[in-house]
Amino acid sequence: MKHTLGALAGVSALAMGLSAAQADTWRYAFEEAITDVQGVYATKFKEVVEEKTDHEIQLFPFGTLGESADIMEQAQAGILQFVNQSPGFTGALIPEAQVFFVPYLLPTDQEHLARFYKESKAINEDFEELYAEQGLELLSMYPEGEVAMTTKEPVKACEDLNEVKFRVMTNPLLVESYKAFGATPTPLPWGEVYGGLQTNIIQGQENPTFFLYSTKIYEVTDHITYAGHNVFTTALMANQDFYNGLSEEEQQVIEEAADVAYDHIVTYQKDLADQELAKIKEAKPEMTVTILTEEERECFKAAASEVEEKFIEMTGDSGKAILEQMKADLEATATE
Template identity: 30%
Template sequence: MKMIRRSLIVGAVGIGLLTSGLAQAQDIKPRLIRFGYGLNEQSNQGRAAKVLADEVEKLSGGKMKLRTVGAAALGSDVQMQQALIGGAQEMMVGSTATLVGITKEMALWDTPFLFNNTQEADAILDGPIGDKVRAKLEEKGLVGLVYWENGFRNLTNSKKTVAKLEDLNGIKLRVMQNPVFLDTFKSLGANAVPLPFSELFSALETRAVDGQENPFNTILSSRFYETQKYLTVSNHVYSPWIVLVSKKFWDGLSKDEKDVLIKAGKTSRDFERKDTRAEAAKALEDLKSKGMEVTVLRATEAGRMREKLTTINAAIAVNVGMDLWSETQAELARMRK
């Protein structure tokens, strides 16, 4: 009888431990990561955010989950950057241009007419130069994961055709909250007005500003054609986005968790660039069908703009550091040979 009683007790204890273990396992929740972005869910940015979320969940076996929040619902790029630095938000994607006030080396990507094509951009951004610039963010409480593509930026406005340098005179043009963009368009004759992207459509609709500059995809997905009649294909700046992680959050992750984000980030980058480029040509045709008048800036006029911006480029070189500037120019010259 004692043997039977002892067996029953041991069995009950075993079942209790098993039940407790299962309960604890059920209590383990996946690590939730808030990922904010500015455009809507149907945009190229929104599609890539979904790919990133799916990859994180897949690679982590469900132990990590990204909750993607678009349409600037978590704030403007600048507001989200500050939330990441403070540890109140985990991840985001946004323009490199809005980071210049945090990390001056980011101004390198704002250089007018820096890249001739996307192949040059990919090589520089994904290579040692891009890595050096990303690494600078860690000093400021941010981790740069990968660069996505926003694309070559182009001008739109509601007032007139912009076919030459002088046509920019008098146009109240929204630009990003970035000193290089401000100085660039002031030098070209426009009345440059810094505004967060989240306020842009309303400003265009109420005619608080006359125009803006963004890639075709963003112009289309944000429905700027509803307020803008004239589009100039200027390709004046190649604009990257960057996927950011809060360093406070990053430092609390295990090596395996960091590897998941790095691998998922690269997968999302490759998808996003391919998707963005495939969409760009179609977006331009769609904008034409929406009634926008499209003007392609002639090479001679682009050259005149470059000449007007010589002092801007010199200032960028000093700001980002002559070593970084010279290394970038040397690498571009090497590729162009």
């Protein structure tokens, strides 16, 4: 309750300050700390915009203005000009965005991923239209690293997740994924995850490696497992009315800033997972780290086809077309 009241107070203060705020100040909220991947991306974006225009970018890290659902509402309402949010949270708003949670669809190879997000027709054309229908201008999608499961008991096969209450984002397809893996998926906002693990309300969760370290989630779990099942995706969006009201020159600067920040974050992440994993091992030497073999991944891969069918069932022809386009884009970007 204290957290909620604090977030509401922050939003209220921001809203009341809108009329007094200078017209050249743009507000940008994201789901992580300023030192995490989204924060590093936002900082580079801010740097380019402020260098090339008279505008100032005001950054709001996670928790400043509430949870993920809160900042999306504020972006759609025009309180925020920019919002950085994972498709995991926009899946209810844009069902097709759940495609990023079809297991084993995305490769874990960083160079392939970098080409795919930059060149994909599905992302840069199809999703741009879908986001526009929700009053959002999609500026960039980018990867944040391979997702790892952290649990209280070792995971070597799907049966090890049996009856494990596994925290997932409030995303219908992610719920279906962990059902297919054998777990009991439990949707929770991020602010409740550490305490949930600490009190055993949940026994597992997933996130990219850097986030496991920065949020200290390793303190309340004992095993890290890499099954290669997914890569965490996030997206930068602008309020569409705001974006459409800009001059052509300003729009070009925003597009350039998004491109520069994309290239910067791809380079930044190259060795990030290994570095942060080393920090976790140093902080908690008893933490076990397991990379599943191809044989151990078989049950998870078998479940992927079931989840893919669920995705098509949820999203119909539109989702099926997006899925097929993404597969074609992945194939086209597999080699340079």
